[in-house]
Amino acid sequence: MSIIKSLVIISILGIFFIPRYSESAISCSTVIQDLQPCVSYLTSGSGKPPKTCCDGVQSLDAATTTSADKKAACQCIKSVANSVTVKPELAQALATNCGASLPVDASSTVDCKTYV
Template sequence: MMRSSSVSVCGLVLLVLVVVLTASSSSEAAISCSDVVKDLRPCVSYLSGGSGKPPPACCSGAKSLASAASTTADRKTACNCIKSSAKSLTIKSQLAQSLPSNCGISIPFSISPDTDCSKIS
């Protein structure tokens, strides 16, 4: 059970890291949990049991979330939403780790289930 939870968190932490692509700051989040869920919903079945390349709708959603989460507050909100949602999902960590490169998104840092959302800038 603990391994499943760690894999879920790792996979979804990867997706939140997509959000950290832009670097600006603000004190109020304009993005909501419903925005995050809407953008990443097309990735769930792929990350849970897919193989190969993610579906175009998944990559489109991940790119959309990365664009929408343009402030520090937005990125922290997205991180917390994803970590909360991770509790109910089982994700294949290898698919999650390869999602950014498979979708043409670059993430210049390590992926970890231990991401502290409060430290995202």
């Protein structure tokens, strides 16, 4: 009986300590949350983006580590950008102006197929 209890306990502990490998990509709600502070800048701003915007861009940059993440972020940005008129030059330079290497510009014209 104690062997069965030991096996059950080991099995339960194994569930909690086995690393999880997931193929799921970043959620659109996370992308929107990170980029929300950039909306007014992208639609009517000029010059350098505000710090809160850059903080979000850098957070998104850190969260998009796989090609699946980048493609999901790109598709989300593209769908949102289709409903908002952004200044293309600000959208294309957003990551660079925030010191991030995020390869997706915040515009509706970006080609998300490059992240396959």
